[in-house]
Amino acid sequence: MGTFVRAVRVARPNDYGWQTAALGSPQSRLPRTSTALRTAPNDVIALHSGYPDRDLLPERLVRAAFARAARTDAAVGRPPSAGLPDLQAWFAAELGAVTPEWGAPPVPSDVIVFPGSQSGLGSAFRALVGAGRPLLVESPTYWGAILAAAQAGVRVVPVPSGTGGPDPDELARTFERTGARVFYAQPNFANPTGARWSPDLADRVLGIVRRYGAFLIEDDWAHDFGIAADPVPVAARDDAGHVVYMRSLTKSVSPAVRIAGVIARGPARERVLAAAQTESMYVSGILQAVALDVVAQPAWRTHLRGVRRGLAARRDLLIGALREHVPAARLEAVPEGGLNLWVRLPDATDLARLSRDCEASGVVIASGDEWFPAEPTGAYLRLNYSGPNPGAFPEGARVIGEMLARQRPM
Numbered sequence: 130m131g132t133f134v135r136a137v138r139v140a141r142p143n144d145y146g147w148q149t150a151a152l153g154s155p156q157s158r159l160p161r162t163s164t165a166l167r168t169a170p171n172d173v174i175a176l177h178s179g180y181p182d183r184d185l186l187p188e189r190l191v192r193a194a195f196a197r198a199a200r201t202d203a204a205v206g207r208p209p210s211a212g213l214p215d216l217q218a219w220f221a222a223e224l225g226a227v228t229p230e231w232g233a234p235p236v237p238s239d240v241i242v243f244p245g246s247q248s249g250l251g252s253a254f255r256a257l258v259g260a261g262r263p264l265l266v267e268s269p270t271y272w273g274a275i276l277a278a279a280q281a282g283v284r285v286v287p288v289p290s291g292t293g294g295p296d297p298d299e300l301a302r303t304f305e306r307t308g309a310r311v312f313y314a315q316p317n318f319a320n321p322t323g324a325r326w327s328p329d330l331a332d333r334v335l336g337i338v339r340r341y342g343a344f345l346i347e348d349d350w351a352h353d354f355g356i357a358a359d360p361v362p363v364a365a366r367d368d369a370g371h372v373v374y375m376r377s378l379t380k381s382v383s384p385a386v387r388i389a390g391v392i393a394r395g396p397a398r399e400r401v402l403a404a405a406q407t408e409s410m411y412v413s414g415i416l417q418a419v420a421l422d423v424v425a426q427p428a429w430r431t432h433l434r435g436v437r438r439g440l441a442a443r444r445d446l447l448i449g450a451l452r453e454h455v456p457a458a459r460l461e462a463v464p465e466g467g468l469n470l471w472v473r474l475p476d477a478t479d480l481a482r483l484s485r486d487c488e489a490s491g492v493v494i495a496s497g498d499e500w501f502p503a504e505p506t507g508a509y510l511r512l513n514y515s516g517p518n519p520g521a522f523p524e525g526a527r528v529i530g531e532m533l534a535r536q537r538p539m
């Protein structure tokens with residue numbers, strides 16, 4: 130009854146200025162989003178991404194696994210904090226399969242399942258290093274590890290590394306000098322250098338880690354992306370809990386099924402588990418069930434063989450295109466696995482300008498600067514060959530070459 134007046138919402142500008150005073154300045158300046166995480170429109174040539182194209186994923190297996198998992202208790206139950214026992218057993222068996230006769234294969238209860246290894250890194254840095262304490266990292270290294278370390282407040286100490294892996298003498302000196310107890314590294318197909326440690330280097334690093342009573346956090350992110358070689362984790366040679374091993378399935382099963390296994394032994398395992406529980410309590414059971422379903426299928430091995438052939442062809446196509454169109458680029462080594470090339474450009478290259486110019490011409494690239502924990506020691510690009518539309522790699526390289534040539538004479 131009566132007259133109703135309808136309120137009209139008036140558009141007004143957002144005003145969050147008060148938050149500046151409430152938040153103060155950040156404790157450490159973190160980059161906003163890594164280039165590797167950027168999504169790009171489908172009409173550009175994307176050489177920046179960290180994630181493989183759908184062509185390289187076991188899509189049929191993943192869809193079938195979701196359908197099956199939806200009918201199991203995993204869809205409604207709460208899994209144990211450390212993970213589904215069968216998935217723990219799978220991660221342990223994978224490392225156990227490459228453990229030498231004299232070694233000590235891990236047991237399922239050594240495994241903690243994480244929602245991706247990025248989360249594992251954060252928990253491991255918090256649990257094993259701690260705020261204000263030093264963490265040795267290879268330089269260059271994975272940008273996400275640099276970010277996770279900054280968030281955890283740990284002090285990153287770079288150790289020079291390259292396509293042959295870290296310099297063991299420098300590593301030993303840095304342990305001595307800093308009193309650090311943890312070294313984060315990627316012994317197989319490192320992101321970004323593609324380095325794969327020789328067995329001799331793996332033994333020397335393990336020897337140093339033992340000598341200093343320290344941990345090696347081994348990030349085996351590209352275990353499923355061997356091209357010319359099968360990765361052998363350093364963790365397989367460890368029998369005294371020095372290596373905390375991380376194996377991710379995010380990129381090989383599906384970016385939508387973020388699952389990683391962390392294998393740690395002794396009190397370190399309890400600390401990492403406590404950190405994981407504090408952060409996320411447990412990992413979605415349905416995602417764990419899907420990951421396990423996929424990797425347990427006989428077709429998984431067939432799929433991985435196809436991925437190996439696909440990556441080899443893509444890698445060689447991009448290398449050939451760079452040789453033809455970017456003669457000033459130097460590839461220090463052809464990676465035997467992984468998803469990217471680490472390409473050195475002339476020292477005077479203005480990488481920010483090159484990235485802008487390439488993007489304006491429809492090619493997205495990632496400046497290597499993001500992979501350096503301190504000042505970059507050269508002008509590098511990280512070019513991913515696992516993205517969409519490999520047929521466009523020659524055109525992508527042509528654009529990079531043209532934009533680089535515009536910077537000369539510098």
Ligand SMILES: Cc1ncc(COP(=O)(O)O)c(C=O)c1O
Pocket residue numbers: 179244245246247248271273315320348350377378379380387388389
């Ligand atoms: C070296 C390295 N470690 C860890 C990760 C993160 O893995 P996830 O997606 O499982 O969190 C990545 C992803 O790019 C990586 O390159």
